[in-house]
Amino acid sequence: MSNRVVGQSVPKIDAATKVRGQRKFPQDFNMKGQLYAKVVWSEYPHARVLKIDVSPAEALPGVVAILTSKDVPVNEYGINIVDQPVLVGEGEKVRWLGDRIAIVIGESEKIAQEARQLVRVEYEPLPVVSDPREAMKPGAPLIHEERGDSNILKHVKIRKGDIEKGFAEADVVIEKYYLTPHVEHAYMQPEAGVGYIDEKGRVTVIAAAQWSHDDLHQISHMLDLPLDQVREIVPAIGGAFGGREDMYIQHLLALCAYCVRRPVKMVFDREESIRNTGKRHPYYMKYRTGATRDGKLTAVEIELISDAGGYASTSIPVLNNAASFAAGPYVVPHAKVDAYTVYTNNAVTMAMRGFGSTQPAFAYEMQMNKLAEALGVDPVELRMKNLLEDGSIALTGNPMPKGVGIKETLRQAALGAGWREEGDQWIKPDLGTPSAPYRRRGIGVACGYKNVGYSFGFDDKSKVIVELALDESGEVARALVKLGASDQGMGAHTALAQIAAEALGIDYEKVRVALVDTSVVPNGGSCSASRHVYMSGNAIIRACQEAVRKRQEALRTGERRVSVEYEYHGRSVRPTTPYDDENGMCDPHISYGYTSQIALVEVDVETGQTEVLKFLAAQDVGKAINPEMVKGQAGGGVHMGLGYALTEEFIQKEGLVKTRRFSEYHIPTVADMPREFIPFIVEVPDPTGPFGAKGVGEMTTLPTAPAIISAIHDAVGVWIDNLPATAEKVWWKMREKAGMA
Amino acid sequence: MPTLKMILNGQEVFVDVEAGDLLADVLRDKLGLIGTKISCGEGECGACAVLVDGRAVDSCLYPALKAQGREVTTIEGLGQDNRLDPIQQAFIDKTAPQCGYCIPGMVISAKALLDENPHPTRQEIEEGISGNLCRCTGYYQIIEAIELAAERLAEKGGPK
Incomplete structure (x- = not known):
């Protein structure tokens, strides 16, 4: 196959309408006669609802309906475990601030806003559990009494080799404790949408969503309606990063439309979006890592505790992922991992870029850099001795499939940063003179890897329909790709259109990707796990190959239309398996993406402020379908990783939220970004990927924080083991080190 | 209800607004110019930026009546004759x-x-x-x- 389109940085399929401001996002939809809805949120992180009095609100002119738990046909939902009430009724419990008591629907937004202040709710406050380490102890107040006598949702165990033997072989052992905070997705487009009854009587929702077909299952359960009586339309999505994998507004819009039979619009403001939706899990991580004098890893012992918040969401799959990547992209012969996820009354935690691979990446890379220091070995060199290769045995006992590009990413990043390679030795560059006498320079290295597609035996699949319209001469005039693959902004539709054009041998401009409307497109699976290029790309190639064959038939019969449906299953190329209950051995993932990053920083010793001068990011994507989009993923991943490292912390005190707006929760501005950013695209093909492609979206965030934090240590000699490394924290650590604190 | 008169994307427009209305809401809800986005709603993110007399302002904080008699340019007003800026x-x-x-x-x-x-x-x-x-x-x-x-x-x- 020629590479006419794949590998080219063609303009994104939606770029022109986005720069004109014409692209419609959920808040841009309005319908004739629409009403407006507002949520009455819980005021307590843990309490029993004694009484709900809606009468003062009902009395307000213009209020159309106030929905409470009694109005929900089946008052429960949940993406992984059905443990969430849609609305919390009298006698029931609220378990975090994102729980909802009622939905107020009025003739205008103002009326709905005013009326929700008038709903009176009486609570009986209950003991708040805000630290998962406390919550997992026997006797801790239970968050979900109905789910047994412990707050522990899941314990994953991995036992590989002989841990005692491994530590006996070690000459150096590093033991440390790490903590990563709650993180807000902070997509720029707050939750919004319209719910209505369509012309066929279906309960229909227009909203941003990462997996519309899964939302449908949850909505149909909630409304006790058959699947064909519910419908979801996903227009332009203003970012997601995992945060729209669960429903935060979709089901509420469906419920409103179902109850009042009129179009209902709802828009969250920024504070609601931050206060009342899911977050990245905080992880409390204990690491003990051993290595021989010549730098070979011998053993690692790990405890991970994750804070699930009030409801399970995807905390268990996130934990499964975290555990499988806990040792990093290294060969470690002996390992013991105990990983727990635990209910608390904090914010619900959920998918976010990396899906559990991000938190341990901070810990295992900090361990590697501490080991390098303890051994007196260059950090690049230490990694090169231990990194995975094709066929290496990973933490869960599985051989790594072909296409392990991690060493190549590190080589390119290190050479780009000025390292010299001399035989097996790597020599760190001279960092130059700091820009001021009160500033110190440092450099830090980190690696990471993550799965592509759904794991642990899940039947991950993508179904696609490819339709060709042939012109008079039988040439393909247009191709339409129909699949339920949300494009949350990263360019999934562009990449998939490129793959289709390539597979059909036609111009990119002739390919359209249908709007995600569950009444039209088949289930493409979730827009997460960096999976669409791989999973849906594989589906599209096969559908297009069949379409090309069918076109030959059409040429004989004079038919002008060709339509092919194809469902691709990940297990057709690589079946995965769940954890063994006893030792955790399994073949967890379908495919992987790899990344290495290097940060050059200056730290102001008078204030503790860190500035990242230069940042190198190398990602092995197998094959860059669209190189500029890959660079965009690198830039965005590093943005999120830099926030993780230096500025971002969603703060709660006893379950109450202290960071409710962008001036309190600091995502990096342009001024916070590295002055110089150098992305490297590495292409070590995965033979099972479309044109060799893997995934890229999530991997680019993994090594950013440990690279920056290790660079801070290189500059001023302090280790910041709990993120973020704010100026205050660095300053205090420096004082402590100088014996002044 | 006061009437706001402004030159919006090169055209004179008249629109009835309430005293407390913000420019972003008037543009989006009354004039259908959805290109102006609201993200934080409190002047912290710039998604709602429009030009007022050539200067970028956060329209989510900008009182609509303050635009009285001024030239307002939104994203829809950029470019000419369907050509992009x-x-x-x-x-x-x-x-x-x-x-x-x-x-x-x-x-x-x-x-x-x-x-x-x-x-x-x-x-x-x-x-x-x-x-x-x-x-x-x-x-x-x-x-x-x-x-x-x-x-x-x-x-x-x-x-x-």
Whole structure:
């Protein structure tokens, strides 16, 4: 196959309408006669609802309906475990601030806003559990009494080799404790949408969503309606990063439309979006890592505790992922991992870029850099001795499939940063003179890897329909790709259109990707796990190959239309398996993406402020379908990783939220970004990927924080083991080190 | 109800507003100009930026009546005769939009910058968009797009 389109940085399929401001996002939809809805949120992180009095609100002119738990046909939902009430009724419990008591629907937004202040709710406050380490102890107040006598949702165990033997072989052992905070997705487009009854009587929702077909299952359960009586339309999505994998507004819009039979619009403001939706899990991580004098890893012992918040969401799959990547992209012969996820009354935690691979990446890379220091070995060199290769045995006992590009990413990043390679030795560059006498320079290295597609035996699949319209001469005039693959902004539709054009041998401009409307497109699976290029790309190639064959038939019969449906299953190329209950051995993932990053920083010793001068990011994507989009993923991943490292912390005190707006929760501005950013695209093909492609979206965030934090240590000699490394924290650590604190 | 009269994207418009109405809401809800985005609603992110008499303002904080008699330009007012403004074209060419929700505000900020300073340094570009948050891109391709637009405009003999 020629590479006419794949590998080219063609303009994104939606770029022109986005720069004109014409692209419609959920808040841009309005319908004739629409009403407006507002949520009455819980005021307590843990309490029993004694009484709900809606009468003062009902009395307000213009209020159309106030929905409470009694109005929900089946008052429960949940993406992984059905443990969430849609609305919390009298006698029931609220378990975090994102729980909802009622939905107020009025003739205008103002009326709905005013009326929700008038709903009176009486609570009986209950003991708040805000630290998962406390919550997992026997006797801790239970968050979900109905789910047994412990707050522990899941314990994953991995036992590989002989841990005692491994530590006996070690000459150096590093033991440390790490903590990563709650993180807000902070997509720029707050939750919004319209719910209505369509012309066929279906309960229909227009909203941003990462997996519309899964939302449908949850909505149909909630409304006790058959699947064909519910419908979801996903227009332009203003970012997601995992945060729209669960429903935060979709089901509420469906419920409103179902109850009042009129179009209902709802828009969250920024504070609601931050206060009342899911977050990245905080992880409390204990690491003990051993290595021989010549730098070979011998053993690692790990405890991970994750804070699930009030409801399970995807905390268990996130934990499964975290555990499988806990040792990093290294060969470690002996390992013991105990990983727990635990209910608390904090914010619900959920998918976010990396899906559990991000938190341990901070810990295992900090361990590697501490080991390098303890051994007196260059950090690049230490990694090169231990990194995975094709066929290496990973933490869960599985051989790594072909296409392990991690060493190549590190080589390119290190050479780009000025390292010299001399035989097996790597020599760190001279960092130059700091820009001021009160500033110190440092450099830090980190690696990471993550799965592509759904794991642990899940039947991950993508179904696609490819339709060709042939012109008079039988040439393909247009191709339409129909699949339920949300494009949350990263360019999934562009990449998939490129793959289709390539597979059909036609111009990119002739390919359209249908709007995600569950009444039209088949289930493409979730827009997460960096999976669409791989999973849906594989589906599209096969559908297009069949379409090309069918076109030959059409040429004989004079038919002008060709339509092919194809469902691709990940297990057709690589079946995965769940954890063994006893030792955790399994073949967890379908495919992987790899990344290495290097940060050059200056730290102001008078204030503790860190500035990242230069940042190198190398990602092995197998094959860059669209190189500029890959660079965009690198830039965005590093943005999120830099926030993780230096500025971002969603703060709660006893379950109450202290960071409710962008001036309190600091995502990096342009001024916070590295002055110089150098992305490297590495292409070590995965033979099972479309044109060799893997995934890229999530991997680019993994090594950013440990690279920056290790660079801070290189500059001023302090280790910041709990993120973020704010100026205050660095300053205090420096004082402590100088014996002044 | 007071009537707001303004020159909106080159056309004189009259619209009835209430005293407390904000420009962003009037543009979006009363005039149907959905290109102006609301993200934080309190002047912290720049998604709602529009030009008032050539200066970029956060329309989510800007009282609509303050625009009385002024020239207001939204993202829909850029470019001519269905042709894109060079800044918009450069954003496409540099793959700057990802989700695109911040992009109208970014383009407006870039427009205000280049109108005033046609040959900005990289530092000046960063300052020009320092009030605009983006969660997707890391800003690099947005900066490159503004650099490219400045180059192209210089070849054509300046902006406007």
